[in-house]
Amino acid sequence: xxxxxxxxxxxxxxxxxxxxxxxxxxxxxxxxxxxxxxxxxxxxxxxxxxxxxxxxxxxxxxxxxxxxxxxxxxxxxxxxxxxxxxxxxxxxxxxxxxxxxxxxxxxxxxxxxxxxxxxxxxxxxx
Amino acid sequence: xxxxxxxxxxxxxxxxxxxxxxxxxxxxxxxxxxxxxxxxxxxxxxxxxxxxxxxxxxxxxxxxxxxxxxxxxxxxxxxxxxxxxxxxxxxxxxxxxxxxxxxxxxxxxxxxxxxxxxxxxxxxxx
Numbered sequence: 001x002x003x004x005x006x007x008x009x010x011x012x013x014x015x016x017x018x019x020x021x022x023x024x025x026x027x028x029x030x031x032x033x034x035x036x037x038x039x040x041x042x043x044x045x046x047x048x049x050x051x052x053x054x055x056x057x058x059x060x061x062x063x064x065x066x067x068x069x070x071x072x073x074x075x076x077x078x079x080x081x082x083x084x085x086x087x088x089x090x091x092x093x094x095x096x097x098x099x100x101x102x103x104x105x106x107x108x109x110x111x112x113x114x115x116x117x118x119x120x121x122x123x124x125x126x
Numbered sequence: 127x128x129x130x131x132x133x134x135x136x137x138x139x140x141x142x143x144x145x146x147x148x149x150x151x152x153x154x155x156x157x158x159x160x161x162x163x164x165x166x167x168x169x170x171x172x173x174x175x176x177x178x179x180x181x182x183x184x185x186x187x188x189x190x191x192x193x194x195x196x197x198x199x200x201x202x203x204x205x206x207x208x209x210x211x212x213x214x215x216x217x218x219x220x221x222x223x224x225x226x227x228x229x230x231x232x233x234x235x236x237x238x239x240x241x242x243x244x245x246x247x248x249x250x251x252x
Contacts, residue, residue: 011144014229016137016240023137023244066243088243095236102232103140103225110224114142117192117214118149 012111014100023065024096028058032070032085032093035059041073041083059083066092138237140226149191150222154184158196158211158219161185167199167209185209192218 015025022028027048034044045055063069070089074082085093104111141151148154153174160170171181189195196215200208211219230237 011142011149012225013141013143015139015141017139018137018244024240065245067245068243092240092243095239098236099138099229099233099240102236103229106228106232107225110221110228113221114150114218114225117194117218118144119191119193 010104010111011115012100012103014096014103016096018065021061021065023062024092028062029093029096031055031058032062032089035071035083036085039082039084041071044083062089136230136237137241138226138229140222140229142222144191147187147191149188150218154188155219155222157181157184158188158215161197161209162211165208165210167197170209188215 013026016023031044031048031050034047035041038044038047041055041059042052045052048055050058059071059073063071066088068088069086070092072084072086139152142149157170157174157176160173161167164170164173167181167185168178171178174181176184185197185199189197192214194214195212196218198210198212
């Protein structure tokens with residue numbers, strides 16, 4: 001059996017790309033989860049070791065790509081800003097994860113075949 | 127209907143990632159196709175507007191990730207080097223594309239739902 005290890009539940013990473021813009025991907029999906037959890041874009045970004053600016057930029061990219069914003073927010077100010085995932089945001093996340101599940105279930109044999117060909121010893125040293 | 131346009135047959139991009147290393151993805155798969163076509167890593171790289179060094183680096187990454195090399199080559203020299211896709215390379219490509227098909231067929235409804243929420247007017251100006 002290949003040693004893909006417990007930290008590697010799946011090799012699969014899925015992105016939704018339009019032209020040169022990534023509309024959704026593993027990082028953006030995690031950011032949405034964390035915004036839902038924390039109610040704050042900057043707190044969500046911090047949880048991903050991401051700058052305030054970077055987190056906002058990812059949210060802006062997502063919001064610009066869809067007909068309705070995925071995240072609604074009030075920017076900073078003395079009391080701090082709040083943020084929430086919209087119905088559109090929840091729907092896009094849901095369908096993004098549906099796609100991943102479709103690839104993992106329908107493509108299970110392909111994924112297993114590839115995993116069986118991975119190098120057995122993978123050095124993480126650099 | 128969303129205007130995804132003829133240049134956007136699918137939003138879907140799929141990568142196979144181990145740790146921080148991309149073992150296979152759209153660019154590497156295209157490079158393999160072009161190596162098969164041209165019999166040369168540098169010619170394949172040129173066809174993708176990629177430097178000789180970059181093309182070799184992608185091949186080295188792929189070869190290091192699997193138990194058998196995906197590309198066999200003889201490096202440059204006066205007569206130029208030749209390269210071919212190995213049986214392992216063809217198998218990995220085949221199963222990578224099987225995964226994409228699984229996501230696109232099994233996830234067709236999810237993909238359509240996301241496409242239905244794309245911004246209708248996408249500006250490519252910058």
